[in-house]
Amino acid sequence: MRPRQILCAVVLLGAVLLCGCLGGGGGGTPTPAETSPPTPATAAATTTPAAVSTPPPLSAAMADRSPNWAGYAVQTSINNPRSDSFESVEASWNVPSVDCSASDSDYASAFWVGIDGITSNSVEQIGTESDCIGGSPVYYAWYEIFPEDSITLNLHISPGDEVHAKVEYVSGNTFRYTITDLTTSETFSITDQSRVTADRSSAEWIAEAPTNGRNRLLPLASFRPITFTHAAVTVNGESGSITGARWENQPIIMQSRGGSLKATPSGLSSSGTDFTVVWDGP
Numbered sequence: 001m002r003p004r005q006i007l008c009a010v011v012l013l014g015a016v017l018l019c020g021c022l023g024g025g026g027g028g029t030p031t032p033a034e035t036s037p038p039t040p041a042t043a044a045a046t047t048t049p050a051a052v053s054t055p056p057p058l059s060a061a062m063a064d065r066s067p068n069w070a071g072y073a074v075q076t077s078i079n080n081p082r083s084d085s086f087e088s089v090e091a092s093w094n095v096p097s098v099d100c101s102a103s104d105s106d107y108a109s110a111f112w113v114g115i116d117g118i119t120s121n122s123v124e125q126i127g128t129e130s131d132c133i134g135g136s137p138v139y140y141a142w143y144e145i146f147p148e149d150s151i152t153l154n155l156h157i158s159p160g161d162e163v164h165a166k167v168e169y170v171s172g173n174t175f176r177y178t179i180t181d182l183t184t185s186e187t188f189s190i191t192d193q194s195r196v197t198a199d200r201s202s203a204e205w206i207a208e209a210p211t212n213g214r215n216r217l218l219p220l221a222s223f224r225p226i227t228f229t230h231a232a233v234t235v236n237g238e239s240g241s242i243t244g245a246r247w248e249n250q251p252i253i254m255q256s257r258g259g260s261l262k263a264t265p266s267g268l269s270s271s272g273t274d275f276t277v278v279w280d281g282p
Helices: none
Strands: 064-066 069-075 086-094 110-115 123-133 136-146 162-171 174-181 186-193 203-208 226-235 238-240 248-255 261-265 275-279
Touching: 069 226, 069 261, 069 275, 086 110, 086 203, 110 162, 123 162, 123 174, 136 174, 136 186, 203 226
Parallel strands: 064 248
Antiparallel strands: 069 203, 069 248, 086 162, 086 226, 110 123, 110 203, 123 136, 162 174, 174 186, 226 238, 226 275, 248 261, 261 275
């Protein structure tokens, strides 16, 4: 995974020049797909996703654009975010299946919750992956302390499984990463330390187009719509939904540098806890 990029008109030495107030930079890291994930291809979705209210459509004019992220981010203030503020982030989702019939090439899609990555080069994140490797679907869970490599977890993840993921700040640069497969009752949890200073200036709920080992975005796998539910965040000791009164939220549309839509989030549910991301193109 990698911090969010912002689409800009300016390119410097072949790299995206960030647009000031929003957006992380930094190089990409090998995605779990590059580390020969242990989970084999599985059949189509085996679990019926839990029923949730349908979130409203998104007002596209309100959204930011990124070539690798789609979803929502929150900061204490979009224009003047405060560091050392975010203490936890969490959500549930059903692992989306992917359609790999179009090509034998590799496609990837990652779904996660995390802290940092909007105005910092660190990201503390945990989630699941739905990839197409050589034309076959592959599903697995992982966590990552960017800019370190992601770590594939020893959990058996199947499409349709409901998972709940959480990142919690412990102290210093130490965080606790937890993911539970609510369908199989398997849980992974680890307390790990970042090698870089964690800014703790944002939290995110994201569908991502990962990068490969050469820091290039992989084509986005054709995933079924994914709904993040029970989204929650704790900021300076106060917990709430994405629409909490003491922080600001920013929807993010994934769009190629050429202007093609790749993935689009819906608007937020009335509770501020649910939204859906749909695939638009690779």
